[in-house]
Amino acid sequence: MLASIASEALSGLEGKPVQVEADVVAAAPAFYIVGLPDAAVQESRERVRAAIVNSAYAFPSRRITVNLAPADLRKEGPSFDLPIALAFLVATGQAADGCDGRGPLAAVGELGLDGTLRPVAGALALAESVRRRGVRGLILPAANAAEAALVDGLEVYPARTLAEAVAQLAAGGGAAAPPADLTALLGSPPAEGADFADIMGQEQVKRALEVAVAGAHNVLMSGPPGAGKTMLARRLPGIMPALTLEEAIEVTRIYSVAGLLPQDRALITQRPFRAPHHTISSPGLVGGGGTPRPGEVSLAHLGVLFLDEFAEFRLSALEGLRQPLEDGEVTISRRLMSMTFPARIMLVAAMNPCPCGYLGDRGRDCTCPAHRVRQYGSRLSGPLLDRIDLRLEVPRVPPRDRRSGAHGEPSARVRARVSGARERQLARLAGTGAYANAHMSARHLRRLCSLETDATALLDRAYERLRLSARACDRVIKVAQTIADLEAAPTITSAHVAESLSYRNRSQHDR
Amino acid sequence: MIDEPYARPARRRSLHGPPAQRRALCIWLGTLASWRSGLVKKLVRECGTVSRVLDASPAELAALIGPPGVAQRSRKVHPTTAAQRLERPGAQHAAERDAEEQRFAAALEARPEDLARMQERFPHSAVVAWCDPLYPPALRQLADPPLCLFVRGRCDDQQIRRRLQILCNVPAVAVVGTRAPSPYGTEMAAALGRDLTIQGVLVVSGLALGIDATAQAAAIHAAQAAQELATVAVLGCGPDVVYPHANAGLREAVARRGLLVSEFAWGVPARPWRFPARNRVMAALSRGVVVVEGASRSGARITAGFALELGREVLAVPGEAGRRLTEAPHDLLRHGAPVCESAADVVAAIATVHLDAEALAGDLDATVVARLLERGSDNGRVSGVLQALERGPMTADQVAKDCGVRVYEACALLSELEIDGLATLTGGGVYRLNRR
């Protein structure tokens, strides 16, 4: 007997439609799965067999052939357990498909040997694909129901065991999960964390970081050990603006595919903050593996990627950052396919100016020989540094300055300003596909940023006197636009341009 | 602190104690350092910078220095040359070390001021402390600079001061090599000494036998009467000690027409472990070092090593393949040192040495002054920032606090000053005014 259940295969960040067909005939008993299954899918046979028997169904000795169509798409992972089991049960007459007339239902899920349904990775992406192809509903493990409920207009039927799934199928969809309350989810308060006010002094650096976060500009902090670079970076999540709905769904999709979605929350509402150790390899940072998986840059999509001890990272890993910083996405190519993951990050890098760390420090002398200083600086030349919008010196604050300064502003107030600036940017950039000033292309720049006459004059003078490149000029304008947004100013004034120039990326030789 | 190399010494504002006291401290420490090697390095490591060392009181320093009397094991900073190792067997070494410890103890007991006054009494000589304006700025680049230089010249004090002034301003090149050169090496050394002096480059060397002596003699010979400073010899012993004996005549000539410079105090004898220290001073004083001839582990190689660490140019004179004396220069050539066939090569090499950013800043021109005035009339903020920077270099945070403006306003104003060429951002986020 023949039975067929709709399902989905995860490919990168998308689902691809799959039809699970089961054919059961009386012949020498065997269980074959065809359709380019990988090892985990082949192991489905054991899981399905045990789950069916332990759920008090029969597993008669027949020849069973399961086809996962289309036959030229690689199928991976254990999520086909449930549709295979359902198709087998329908084909042997032990379950009924009650969907006629209302349209078919799709099913995904991993089965335990006792028949319980386990969650699958990427449920959000699979649910979106089901919706896209016009299927009305999805039967899936209860643990994934919250994610799938984020998809608008999809009937979600959670099941905890195989028996429940059979019941859902027989009823053509039984008890549906309620659609997610998006406003409630997004409105959840930000997590408590370390506060900006903990840091005494360093007002210039704090101001620069505020500007950077408001416009998602890339930052390089340079300074001696103990100056507080790591401390400042770790407090960035407290001032980052909240995610919009589209942004939240993008980030949730990536985390769902990576299997990192926390159990109790369906939607990720905080901007990601990733801080990999400097021993990370290139596939770990950028993504890769036999079946490409998202790397740290993708996990930091629309958030901050903090690289502490920037000069200690492997060159191969740093080279891989070029594409994400340029295009906002990462393409990983394999022999049979290539996958693109989004990676629109704000890069925050911290490094020492020289191997001993004290070059330029007023209190201690640098003990490095001249050629080693040159060597250290040259590791990060060229295209990577070209992507840095703000370059900050973070000096050590002498004790008397630290003591005399009043407590800084609390993170909440800074965050309010940053959120305001971000809203103005979104309004201006609507329709361009960019979320923040840092992502504006040159064309957007000309069209959307308006400078006052004295601002243009100052910029021209700076171009000549400071020997800026055209690209550097563009960066200066973008940062100036963010500064203007922080003040809610309609145009960019010369004060904004001047402040932006003070954060510009200078090379070592300008000292 | 790494100050500007090759530019005029800054007005030194000493924050603690009158200048004379700091000077005395320099001389006292310099004397102590002559008897015990590595002392300055240790003090700088403990206190952070040389300034901080001089800010400490003598009692604190005495505590840091430690008690005398322990015969120090010979701590080799760099391997001494084969020739030097053969000269002194081990037991004699230890006995000499003990004798030196006694001199060290005596110096430790004395008060800095007394010691300073005593040193001043030697004729035809001068003592230049680290904090003096005539201290060669190039030496400040060392992490453990000589805290004072004992200088000797057979001329009056005025002339000594003039010669020191020239040493601070004129580009210098060190010509070093083996004590037993071949005739070819001697010829090259003489040619270099002569031609460099004619071109106005100062020849610096160690007054050793062989290449050093030849180069210096040629420099003296070629120096015209108008040139005050013909050559500078950096000694590995006190300025009154004659070593090597064979060069006594040359030494007199250098004293008459040039300067004898040493970081070691009066009466300090020449010992093998002092020569590497002297080599580093030679390398630091020069813009470049030329190695004429030398064996593979010779003193000349050590000097070249110091020069590379300090970022100076190193050139090598090629010679006949396979000879022992061409080992050092050919090794340097293999590692990429430029070839030196004449003084022209040397001049070309040192002319590309990085110039100081401040030298490029230029004077304030009329248009800038005008713009400054007109802006000053709009709001007093720019002039406020200028005044703050006049008081000393500061970070943007400090400027903001000083002028009572928000930090981002301070950043904007400092930026404008940078564009107008009035200020520069240096290391550690510190802005400073460009001098005229």
Added chain:
Amino acid sequence: MPVNARQLFGRAAEEAAARYLIHDGWRLLGRNVRIGRGELDIVARRGPVLAFVEVKARRTRTCGAPEDAVGAAKRRQIARLAELWLAACPWALTGVDEVRFDIVAVDSAAFPSTIRHLPAAFTLDG
């Protein structure tokens, strides 16, 4: 014709297994069915179930239990032979719902011998 004690013992075990199955309600369709170079011990039918039975007998435990003697290669061989037999005798499948591979183990290590029937002991794919 059996010529030695081992063959005698094997023959006796097969006889015992056949009698056991008949007693259990099975109708034997074939015994020692030769196909090519291989042999199927027993082919039997009971109701909608068609079973290919492999008989294994052991006198001692030194070589392990009789069930374990049916290794992967042997199983594959049996499965292959069964496919061939079904292809040659398609009439055997009329009214058949299930096709199984069974093992009947005759254990003579202790007295009296025990016969164990393991239904659906293995499938075509291992």
